Structure formats: structure tokens, C-alpha cells
Amino acid sequence: MKPSSAVDDVALLTQIAQRDQTALSLLYDRYARIIYGLAFKSLRSAEESEEAVLDVFAQVWRIAERYDVQKGKADSWLFTLARSRILDRLRKLKRSNSTAVVSIEAVEIQPKADCVDLFEEASIKERRSQVMIALQTLPKEQRLVLELAYYQGLSQGEIAAHTGLALGTVKTRIRLGLSKLKSALGSSEYL
Incomplete structure (x- = not known):
């Protein structure tokens, strides 16, 4: 039996595909901090990490109808999108000769939030x-x-x-x- 959050994620993506902004907001609230943490670990920049999160959810808004429940879990699909957007930003930073420091060490980051x-x-x-x-x-x-x-x-x-x-x-x-x-x-x- 699937956890209720997985079912909820699928339902949210279905609603987003139908242009439901409330569903996008709920999905954002559920995953933005996790994606921010992943992005910050690679990008080492709060601004770039925030932009990566926004890129992910803008892409979700554009392509939610492409999600196929038969091909995998909704959160896996979302994290794949996040990884792609983070890699895009890393490549952009490398091209612009930025001095972004990237490392494997785990970063204990507290994303900005009014309520933790x-x-x-x-x-x-x-x-x-x-x-x-x-x-x-x-x-x-x-x-x-x-x-x-x-x-x-x-x-x-x-x-x-x-x-x-x-x-x-x-x-x-x-x-x-x-x-x-x-x-x-x-x-x-x-x-």
C-alpha cells in the first residue's frame, strides 16, 4: 500500500496539469525546503539555490501532464527535475567562471522559513x-x-x-x- 503522501503527490500533479495553482502551492510547500537543501549542497549559494527551486516548480507547472505514475513515484520524478535544474545552474556557474565551491561534505542548512x-x-x-x-x-x-x-x-x-x-x-x-x-x-x- 502506498503512503498517503505519495497518493497526494500524484493527485497534486494531476491538479497542476489542470492548471490548479493551489495544488502547485501545496506541492511547493511539501518539497521546496528539501530541494533547496539539495541545491545548496551543490551550489553553495542561497541565491542560486532559491533560483533552482523556482526553476523546478516553474518546470513542474509547465510539464506536470508528462508525469506518468507507471514510470515511477512522484517524488522521484520531482527530484529528477531538481537534479537537472541544479546541474544546469552548476554548468552555468562554471561557464561564467564563478568561484562556487562544491564539495561532498554534508551541509547542515536551515532554509529560510517562518515556521520550521x-x-x-x-x-x-x-x-x-x-x-x-x-x-x-x-x-x-x-x-x-x-x-x-x-x-x-x-x-x-x-x-x-x-x-x-x-x-x-x-x-x-x-x-x-x-x-x-x-x-x-x-x-x-x-x-
């Missing part, structure tokens, strides 16, 4: 901790390529150039690393 939901914050910290622990169980080679892809925003080709590995090797290590992470995290909502 302590249970949600604890849940986010717990999820982050479990993902970081699972990441540490991977072989060094697989962990490296995943960190370069997810935390520094490098494409597979860029990782190959950066590490001197063959592109096929990079792709294999990413695939194996993600598979091992999925197994380590079990049937969780993280992947």
Missing part, C-alpha cells in the same frame, strides 16, 4: 545520514564517479576526462554504484 517543521527536519537529516552511510559502503571507484556526477554536476563524459577513465568504465561504475546504493537503502524512497 521539526519532524520534517529530523526526517530529512535521517534520510541524508542514511544516504551518506550507504555511499560510504560503496567501493572507492564507484563512490568517486557518483560524487562527481551528483555533487559536482559532471556529465559522464566530463567524469571520464577528469579521471582518465574510459567512458564505458564510468557508465558501468555509475550503474553499479547506483544499484548498490539502491540495495543498501532497501525499498526506501531515496532512489
Whole structure:
């Protein structure tokens, strides 16, 4: 049985596809802080992270009808959009010779909010901790390529150039690393 929040997410995306602004607002309230935290971890800039969040929800507004419940969970779809927007911003920053500092260390960030939901914050910290622990169980080679892809925003080709590995090797290590992470995290909502 699906958790009620997953069902609610699907319903919200259906309503957003029908141009329901209230549904978009509810989805934003549910995920904006989490996406902000992900963005800040990579972008290290409050302004860029806020822009990434806005980009994600603008895209949700434009393409909500493309979400297919048969292809995956709504939150996974949303986090995929977020990752793409964050990577776009990272690439833009690199092109403009920005001095953004990117690192793997977990950042304890408190997004700006008038009302902080302590249970949600604890849940986010717990999820982050479990993902970081699972990441540490991977072989060094697989962990490296995943960190370069997810935390520094490098494409597979860029990782190959950066590490001197063959592109096929990079792709294999990413695939194996993600598979091992999925197994380590079990049937969780993280992947």
C-alpha cells in the first residue's frame, strides 16, 4: 500500500496539469525546503539555490501532464527535475567562471522559513545520514564517479576526462554504484 503522501503527490500533479495553482502551492510547500537543501549542497549559494527551486516548480507547472505514475513515484520524478535544474545552474556557474565551491561534505542548512517543521527536519537529516552511510559502503571507484556526477554536476563524459577513465568504465561504475546504493537503502524512497 502506498503512503498517503505519495497518493497526494500524484493527485497534486494531476491538479497542476489542470492548471490548479493551489495544488502547485501545496506541492511547493511539501518539497521546496528539501530541494533547496539539495541545491545548496551543490551550489553553495542561497541565491542560486532559491533560483533552482523556482526553476523546478516553474518546470513542474509547465510539464506536470508528462508525469506518468507507471514510470515511477512522484517524488522521484520531482527530484529528477531538481537534479537537472541544479546541474544546469552548476554548468552555468562554471561557464561564467564563478568561484562556487562544491564539495561532498554534508551541509547542515536551515532554509529560510517562518515556521520550521521539526519532524520534517529530523526526517530529512535521517534520510541524508542514511544516504551518506550507504555511499560510504560503496567501493572507492564507484563512490568517486557518483560524487562527481551528483555533487559536482559532471556529465559522464566530463567524469571520464577528469579521471582518465574510459567512458564505458564510468557508465558501468555509475550503474553499479547506483544499484548498490539502491540495495543498501532497501525499498526506501531515496532512489
